[in-house]
Amino acid sequence: DVKVTQSSRYLVKRTGEKVFLECVQDMDHENMFWYRQDPGLGLRLIYFSYDVKMKEKGDIPEGYSVSREKKERFSLILESASTNQTSMYLCASSLSGSLANYGYTFGSGTRLTVV
């Protein structure tokens, strides 16, 4: 069974901490994505990557950075966590181009609370 694995289900961090969220996929997918999901706001794209070492800003990149050193791993970094970054974070992956017509595979999500 294909999988996208997020390293933590729940995280509690303090304001100002540097936070790393890890995501690994075993499907040899080219594309990887980071979203945050908040009640009433739906899924908002933070960053995406369509190849190793490539990254593109999404709709809400401020306060975040990403790293993709290997094809299977895409990390989201909160440089200095703030309370307004408390959210559910979802990683997803997909094939590229016409094969992306079959959509994303999502991880189970990381619920991050910043106190």
Add this chain to the structure above:
Amino acid sequence: QKEVEQDPGPLSVPEGAIVSLNCTYSNSAFQYFMWYRQYSRKGPELLMYTYSSGNKEDGRFTAQVDKSSKYISLFIRDSQPSDSATYLCAMKMDSWGKLQFGAGTQVVVTP
């Protein structure tokens, strides 16, 4: 105006009823359409994908696309309590495969 509009619900139906979910979109360039189901505190999972206008059926689920009206629907027949979840529509935005999501509709099926 959002590119994809979806009523957030909640939509409450009795067990056995037909659930009808809808999304409208504004970008006529969208060509590939998906429905995801998300249980509480889980990631979304792909239910169905479709390309052309018309119907696509998979068991109790039917996806319908009307490109001329920029309107997509998902029907769930003989609904079960296990269908209680949030349903998100999604559309492929670009050649890379980036998706535009609706906000999701919460469905509650009561026994």
